[in-house]
Amino acid sequence: MIKELIPPLIGKALSCSSVFLPRWTSAKAITLFCTPRKGEIRPKDRKFLDTSDSSDSFETKLGRIQYYVWNQKARKTILLLHGWESNSARWRFLINTLKDDYRIVSLDAPAHGASGSKTFDMLQYAEAIHEAVQKWNIDTLMGHSAGGLAISFYLSRYEHPAFKSVVLLGSPSGLRQIIGNYYAILQPSSRVKRLLEKHFEETFKLKIEDLSASKMIKGNTIPTLIIHDKQDASIKLADAIEHDQLFIHSKLMITDGYGHGLQNKNVFAAIKEFLVSELVNK
DSSP states (O other): OHHHHHHHHHHHHHHHHHHHOHHHHHHHHHHHHHOOSOOOOOHHHHHHHTTSSEEEEEEETTEEEEEEEESTTOSSEEEEEOOTTOOGGGGHHHHHHHTTTSEEEEEOOTTSTTOOOSSOOHHHHHHHHHHHHHHSOOOEEEEETHHHHHHHHHHHHSOOOOOSEEEEESOOSBHHHHHHHHHHHHOOOHHHHHHHHHHHHHHHSOOGGGSBHHHHTTTOOSOEEEEEETTOSSSOHHHHHHHHHHSSSEEEEEESSSTTTTOOHHHHHHHHHHHTSHHHHO
16 A cells, blocks of 8 residues: 555655756656666576576676576577566566577566666667677567567667567557556656656657657568457557557467466467468468
């Protein structure tokens, strides 16, 4: 109960400070938005991550990124990108399903797991993807939630190889919905919202609408599997439908009862089937 009251109280405090300290308020609101409260490596996470064949980190121009590799000698490589307030261990069940047939590379997102940085943003995550693609011969990009949004942003921002496939799991079609979720939790005033969005544009040299599927992936021809659950409380099913309409070669799987995490053996089986399908390998 107390934890539920804290975000609205913070929102009220920001609403008050915005009248007298607009610049400080906008910077603080952005920092809060970009700072995960969870995502650290727990003992049970460490136990699984220690099963990787290798783990290390690499530097990007925007920070240090931790990575883990399973089945290093496999011919085909999948890059896994987790979502907000998570880490590479979230993939444990999927990795156990795929690791006998694929080399699996998983990144801890900026400010998550064992990676560096105190804050998270799409510029950092896309740069991490770019460096990973340079480091390994990646065949498939797979992202959950914000990890899927990072894939779309990367595809629109960087020159990249001809990937065999993309898999999006519970992924938002743009940043606007994520910002909206943040507003719903914090309940800030309209003034704070305007200040935050102006500060966002000044800081990242991007408009929030620039991070939308219609601008990032429209007409993309990479074979893509999109999986979304009807009961997803974080990201709307409409986002998956929009992805399906924008990717030229896509398959949409709608589940019921698996939630936002999509941690279910039927999901893992569908991913494995897609990776060997004619759509990917034609």
